[in-house]
Amino acid sequence: MTIAESAALLPEHVVVAYHERTKHHYSRYAASLGYLDWANQPNPFRRYEEAPLVHLPFPDAGRTLPYWQLHASDDIEPASLSVDSISLFFRFALSLTAWKQFQGSTWPLRVNPSSGNLHPTEGYALLPALDGIHDRPGVYHYAPKEHGLELRANLDPSVWAALTAGFPEGSFLVGLSSILWREAWKYGERAFRYCQQDVGHALGTMRFAAAALGWKLQLLDRVGDADVSQLFGLDREVDYADAEREHPELVAVVVREKSASHRAFRLPQELVSPVANSRWFGTANVLSPDHGVDWPVIDQVAVATTNPRIAFDEEFSRFPSEEELFGVLVRSGVFTAEKVILGRRSAVRMDASTSIPAATFFQMLARLVPTRDGRSMPWDALPWCPRLQLGLFVHRVRGLPPGLYALARDPEKVGKLRQAMRPEFVWLRPSSCPQGLPLYLLKEGDCRTLAASVSCGQDIAGDGAFSLAMLADYMDSLVAYGASFYRNLFWEAGLVGQVLYLESEEAGIRATGMGCYFDDPVHEVFGISSRDWQSFYHFTVGGAVEDSRLTTLPPYDLGQTR
Numbered sequence: 001m002t003i004a005e006s007a008a009l010l011p012e013h014v015v016v017a018y019h020e021r022t023k024h025h026y027s028r029y030a031a032s033l034g035y036l037d038w039a040n041q042p043n044p045f046r047r048y049e050e051a052p053l054v055h056l057p058f059p060d061a062g063r064t065l066p067y068w069q070l071h072a073s074d075d076i077e078p079a080s081l082s083v084d085s086i087s088l089f090f091r092f093a094l095s096l097t098a099w100k101q102f103q104g105s106t107w108p109l110r111v112n113p114s115s116g117n118l119h120p121t122e123g124y125a126l127l128p129a130l131d132g133i134h135d136r137p138g139v140y141h142y143a144p145k146e147h148g149l150e151l152r153a154n155l156d157p158s159v160w161a162a163l164t165a166g167f168p169e170g171s172f173l174v175g176l177s178s179i180l181w182r183e184a185w186k187y188g189e190r191a192f193r194y195c196q197q198d199v200g201h202a203l204g205t206m207r208f209a210a211a212a213l214g215w216k217l218q219l220l221d222r223v224g225d226a227d228v229s230q231l232f233g234l235d236r237e238v239d240y241a242d243a244e245r246e247h248p249e250l251v252a253v254v255v256r257e258k259s260a261s262h263r264a265f266r267l268p269q270e271l272v273s274p275v276a277n278s279r280w281f282g283t284a285n286v287l288s289p290d291h292g293v294d295w296p297v298i299d300q301v302a303v304a305t306t307n308p309r310i311a312f313d314e315e316f317s318r319f320p321s322e323e324e325l326f327g328v329l330v331r332s333g334v335f336t337a338e339k340v341i342l343g344r345r346s347a348v349r350m351d352a353s354t355s356i357p358a359a360t361f362f363q364m365l366a367r368l369v370p371t372r373d374g375r376s377m378p379w380d381a382l383p384w385c386p387r388l389q390l391g392l393f394v395h396r397v398r399g400l401p402p403g404l405y406a407l408a409r410d411p412e413k414v415g416k417l418r419q420a421m422r423p424e425f426v427w428l429r430p431s432s433c434p435q436g437l438p439l440y441l442l443k444e445g446d447c448r449t450l451a452a453s454v455s456c457g458q459d460i461a462g463d464g465a466f467s468l469a470m471l472a473d474y475m476d477s478l479v480a481y482g483a484s485f486y487r488n489l490f491w492e493a494g495l496v497g498q499v500l501y502l503e504s505e506e507a508g509i510r511a512t513g514m515g516c517y518f519d520d521p522v523h524e525v526f527g528i529s530s531r532d533w534q535s536f537y538h539f540t541v542g543g544a545v546e547d548s549r550l551t552t553l554p555p556y557d558l559g560q561t562r
């Protein structure tokens with residue numbers, strides 16, 4: 001099917017066809033090259049050549065702010081907007097956190113995780129004039145290797161003033177795009193899913209970075225992909241020439257007011273268009289000399305999921321309060337925010353022995369449920385109610401029998417889940433579980449082998465304390481919000497994953513996102529036979545085994561370049 005042919009179909013049909021054909025099955029994986037085309041390995045760093053680069057000053061290490069406080073950030077005094085606070089924001093959101101070395105190869109790792117460490121996600125900001133950055137408002141691309149901001153455009157002060165007039169004083173905009181090719185190079189057709197999950201993770205890292213500064217961050221709805229492209233210059237053909245294009249993803253507002261009224265922010269389209277008339281700088285670098293095989297279905301699903309300015313108006317009053325959800329208010333913890341955020345790492349292997357107390361498990365899960373006041377972090381960044389419920393494989397949680405469990409992140413979805421899942425499931429509430437945490441035992445039993453098997457045979461899914469599938473009421477979501485919401489489902493999945501990564505660090509264990517799983521066999525475990533519910537991401541959490549063969553080097557060598 002060509003793009004022109006697919007354009008004749010309803011976008012929802014293109015999405016469903018894409019989702020079906022990119023499922024992994026026991027008998028065959030989704031189409032990919034099947035080998036790594038090293039000659040065309042994409043450069044992990046996009047740069048805009050000839051765009052002025054501002055090196056951000058490295059924040060001093062040793063910030064004492066505790067991690068738990070990020071979740072009670074009303075008590076954090078909002079930092080003023082400056083080159084230092086912007087630097088800390090990007091350091092905690094999208095910077096490098098280490099270089100790894102093994103047998104002569106060296107590769108960087110970042111605050112945000114990424115499928116295959118391919119990092120398709122690019123970060124942007126629209127900032128006011130700030131000492132140490134620029135004497136006028138500008139559009140910037142974040143360069144993680146340099147920890148710098150590339151000036152893409154000078155904004156006329158009147159354009160900036162109009163753009164931000166609807167936000168509290170001192171707000172700024174951030175955005176994300178995806179270079180779909182980076183993931184397609186390795187993963188072929190399934191790559192669009194991974195890019196979108198990565199966007200969700202990066203949205204999460206930005207939300208947590210904002211929290212560390214006492215700031216709020218909200219994804220702006222009613223802003224379409226065309227607006228995102230205009231804001232960040234992604235539609236400027238002339239700047240890309242032979243370089244890989246960036247797919248517009250999202251724009252979010254960062255607000256310095258504690259009491260910022262939730263979900264009330266708007267960025268009208270007519271304010272966005274003048275940005276295009278600014279003076280732009282830089283041309284994008286070419287990431288791969290050649291692309292070899294093309295994956296037209298990725299272009300088709302990208303077009304079909306174009307966001308036409310989707311709007312949300314959702315009600316959170318049915319959700320539990322913080323106290324109901326956690327049992328007690330969590331106002332202490334172990335590590336600093338800096339250690340958790342910069343120290344986050346994926347487990348490459350789990351030890352098949354570490355267990356966690358039920359209380360830790362409950363707390364991790366409670367962090368995945370929004371609260372009634374709509375203010376819990378990071379869920380206050382999303383303007384829609386949770387669409388992903390969890391099917392859990394519990395292996396080593398002290399005080400809970402091993403088995404299959406379900407967490408209804410939206411308590412209202414329990415009935416629908418029960419209908420969709422196996423009739424023999426028991427739906428018992430664990431006795432020690434906080435009253436407001438919608439967690440249910442479905443079936444007792446050892447599911448370690450099963451979990452690994454449906455996760456593409458990855459042992460990490462059975463060797464941890466627990467693993468899980470994120471089950472979306474997919475058809476209902478597409479009907480409610482249209483085809484573009486397919487991407488939002490993956491963003492929500494990435495955000496759930498980011499919380500699990502950070503909670504695991506705080507609990508002294510580790511997590512790993514798993515984009516590789518056998519879709520329909522996962523559904524079969526839970527008895528899901530219709531397409532209404534589909535798994536959008538897998539995760540595993542447990543005691544990690546470090547790979548001692550790897551050498552870890554610091555992320556930035558005091559200005560030395562590699």
Ligand SMILES: Cc1cc2nc3c(=O)[nH]c(=O)nc-3n(C[C@H](O)[C@H](O)[C@H](O)COP(=O)(O)O)c2cc1C
Pocket residue numbers: 109110111112113114115116117194197198201344345346347348458512513514515516
């Ligand atoms: C969307 C996504 C899918 C991933 N899928 C897998 C997977 O199936 N198996 C795995 O071992 N790791 C997986 N990972 C972990 C990445 O390999 C890891 O994030 C990357 O190597 C960077 O390492 P770091 O997370 O320690 O920074 C995934 C990560 C993301 C974000």
